[in-house]
Amino acid sequence: MLWKVIAVLGALLIFPARPASGSDFKKAVENLADYSFDSAAVAHVSDFELNLPYGMANFKEGKFYFCAFIDDEPTAMYFDGIGTFYYYPPDEIEIQQVRRFYDEDTLNLHFDRAYFAFADIKAWFDSLPKTESFNKPKYRTRTSWEQMIGIPDNAFKYDLPLNIVQARFDGQKRFLWADFADGKFNHTVYHFDPYDNEEISLFKYSPEFISPQLVSSYPADEPDWKKEIKRRCDLFRYDFDLELSTYARSDISCKMSLEVEQDSLKTVDFAFPDNYKIDRIWGDVLDSLSFFKKKDRPGLMIELSRVFHKGDTVTVGLDYRTNLFYHFIRFGVVQKRLTRWYPYQGYRQLSDYSMRYSLDKGYRFISVGDLVSDSVEGGRLIFHYATADPVAYISLNYGVFDSIEVKNPELPITIYILPGINDSPIFGNPNLEKTSEDVSGSFQFYREHFAPYRFKRLDVAAMAVMYGQGSPGVVHLPYIVFSRSLEGYDDKLRAHEVAHQWWGHIVNPATYRDVWLSEGLAEYSAAMYIEQGKKRPDIMWQVLNQWHKDIVESGKAYGKRSVGYKAGALFLGERLKSELSQGDFIVLIYSKAAYMLHMLRYEIETVPKRPGAFMEMLSEFAHRNYNKLTFTDDFIDLAREYLGERTDSFFDQWLFDWRIPKIKKGHEISKDGTAILNLEVKEVDADFASYYPVRFDFNNRTSIMVHYLVSSGENSFEFSPPPGKEITKVYFNPNKDILEK
Numbered sequence: 001m002l003w004k005v006i007a008v009l010g011a012l013l014i015f016p017a018r019p020a021s022g023s024d025f026k027k028a029v030e031n032l033a034d035y036s037f038d039s040a041a042v043a044h045v046s047d048f049e050l051n052l053p054y055g056m057a058n059f060k061e062g063k064f065y066f067c068a069f070i071d072d073e074p075t076a077m078y079f080d081g082i083g084t085f086y087y088y089p090p091d092e093i094e095i096q097q098v099r100r101f102y103d104e105d106t107l108n109l110h111f112d113r114a115y116f117a118f119a120d121i122k123a124w125f126d127s128l129p130k131t132e133s134f135n136k137p138k139y140r141t142r143t144s145w146e147q148m149i150g151i152p153d154n155a156f157k158y159d160l161p162l163n164i165v166q167a168r169f170d171g172q173k174r175f176l177w178a179d180f181a182d183g184k185f186n187h188t189v190y191h192f193d194p195y196d197n198e199e200i201s202l203f204k205y206s207p208e209f210i211s212p213q214l215v216s217s218y219p220a221d222e223p224d225w226k227k228e229i230k231r232r233c234d235l236f237r238y239d240f241d242l243e244l245s246t247y248a249r250s251d252i253s254c255k256m257s258l259e260v261e262q263d264s265l266k267t268v269d270f271a272f273p274d275n276y277k278i279d280r281i282w283g284d285v286l287d288s289l290s291f292f293k294k295k296d297r298p299g300l301m302i303e304l305s306r307v308f309h310k311g312d313t314v315t316v317g318l319d320y321r322t323n324l325f326y327h328f329i330r331f332g333v334v335q336k337r338l339t340r341w342y343p344y345q346g347y348r349q350l351s352d353y354s355m356r357y358s359l360d361k362g363y364r365f366i367s368v369g370d371l372v373s374d375s376v377e378g379g380r381l382i383f384h385y386a387t388a389d390p391v392a393y394i395s396l397n398y399g400v401f402d403s404i405e406v407k408n409p410e411l412p413i414t415i416y417i418l419p420g421i422n423d424s425p426i427f428g429n430p431n432l433e434k435t436s437e438d439v440s441g442s443f444q445f446y447r448e449h450f451a452p453y454r455f456k457r458l459d460v461a462a463m464a465v466m467y468g469q470g471s472p473g474v475v476h477l478p479y480i481v482f483s484r485s486l487e488g489y490d491d492k493l494r495a496h497e498v499a500h501q502w503w504g505h506i507v508n509p510a511t512y513r514d515v516w517l518s519e520g521l522a523e524y525s526a527a528m529y530i531e532q533g534k535k536r537p538d539i540m541w542q543v544l545n546q547w548h549k550d551i552v553e554s555g556k557a558y559g560k561r562s563v564g565y566k567a568g569a570l571f572l573g574e575r576l577k578s579e580l581s582q583g584d585f586i587v588l589i590y591s592k593a594a595y596m597l598h599m600l601r602y603e604i605e606t607v608p609k610r611p612g613a614f615m616e617m618l619s620e621f622a623h624r625n626y627n628k629l630t631f632t633d634d635f636i637d638l639a640r641e642y643l644g645e646r647t648d649s650f651f652d653q654w655l656f657d658w659r660i661p662k663i664k665k666g667h668e669i670s671k672d673g674t675a676i677l678n679l680e681v682k683e684v685d686a687d688f689a690s691y692y693p694v695r696f697d698f699n700n701r702t703s704i705m706v707h708y709l710v711s712s713g714e715n716s717f718e719f720s721p722p723p724g725k726e727i728t729k730v731y732f733n734p735n736k737d738i739l740e741k
């Protein structure tokens, strides 16, 4: 399958890497991979219509060339002629995305050629009269055809033949790849992938982009965003044996245990980094070479020894080699991939892990999991780690570190720092102290307010890169936060990464759409730590203003790579990384999601005057979803208990709609001292409604905050001051409780 998230970043393909091992499966894939156009069956069509979920193709006039036959059925078709492809985006979020990519709400696309690949179109094929026998196609037709069949592999890094054979084997007849092209360079690909949670994907591939862009993605049937994640098996356990080499390739042996969740499973597939060298596979596999992996292409498919059924356990192992580390003269070893250096499936899965590491002496070593044993064998350090409960992924780090223990009443926290950071014997390093204070302070703050911590220790390790990563029980921090302490930035970043121990590793976002549950919650938790834990509401105010600026003003964050809120709704999740404005993943999934949580806090805490209600809700959220895969709907269901009938309106406008309101404000004080307020709410849905705070200052230096429920359009309110008081000033939304332009 073509994993959504990977597709966005642009990579996944599986392909035979070696000579056929004699299996029918492999032979079928190979036959399909180099089928000939010369054996095509030709049909002349006019006004031929093909209905698809959310789409329709009208082949106005032209020829179908059917080829790539398996068992006398074609699995590919090239269309030479003219036609129109329509795509009707199934909801408002998708409409906005189609508009962003194509400047129209419903896709109405002229094409002058098309390439289809499918698992089964026997009925369609049989229904068409083959009007003429095959004639050698024109040069133009042939070159155009060759270019189009190369696109899945070259541009999408996707092995179409392999996936077709797999779909045929599994009886997944609806599998479809349809590329509609206008000229040589403008392609729109409509993909029905039966293995994806969201079967329908629409991609745009044209010269303005480096890689194909995911425009739209949706389930083929009525969406239930909280359904069980569709998967073929549950990868519940990993056993690793790693010979780590600092300067050369490391040898990795990885055994995976999977519980089968569907009948007739003959293959298992994984996301797997490109350029990793697999030596052999073992376990319940056909033979040591019955895997599909092409050099320079990510992804791995393994053919099993037999057909497995629901409830069976399958064990597959692979031995592979790769250079795991970068080297920096000053900073030592850094992992090239912090987390995805082994095969994995889907967006998130929770698995048990056991790891045996062997490495050169002279290094400090950090890994996810509990240390079971350590020893020295043959001059090398041997560490055995295991996780107590399933986790989302593992990461490791090693190098020449200094370390400090942070005093914490709850559990040991160790901070590993790069040498030279703490080298002033007289002055110490104030930034190291601040790092230690933020790590320990935010840890205490979350533990007290959210839920108990999951792991036995917390290791915090510096990395010579410019990003951070919160792994289970391990926080990787960029070295910059040890040598700098910008308030509202570095303190937030430290607290953000620590917050992932709760939002990310206690509550695990289930799908690519739910990623705000880890990033948005981590970001807002970090801000609350600054506000309440560090008691610096002034810095929180700066943070809120920075979020506002990034969301509202195009190009403020990440230069031209950001258009702010206009990029789309929060529920697009990882899809906000599109090439149109890659910076908006952070602007929206971190900053706007945090701002949404700020507004939620305003609505459930400030408006009804229930201090602490928001924190109570977050704690409940962590407890209810402890160590589970969690969906956006789980959050909304809980919020409903606090927000009541405001719930749907609130999330519809801030999570599922991309727009934010422009509010025109005016007031006048009448002769009797009454304030008349006029608020016009514009640029949002007609159903928009929100509480909106207005502060009235009085002549005796007191003031009052009133929360008005405003709706889209004109709103008018009257406010009479208490007896003896005179209104001197009126402030609208003075604390930025509501996000507006």
Ligand SMILES: [Zn+2]
Pocket: 496, 497, 500, 518, 519, 522
């Ligand atoms: Zn994060």
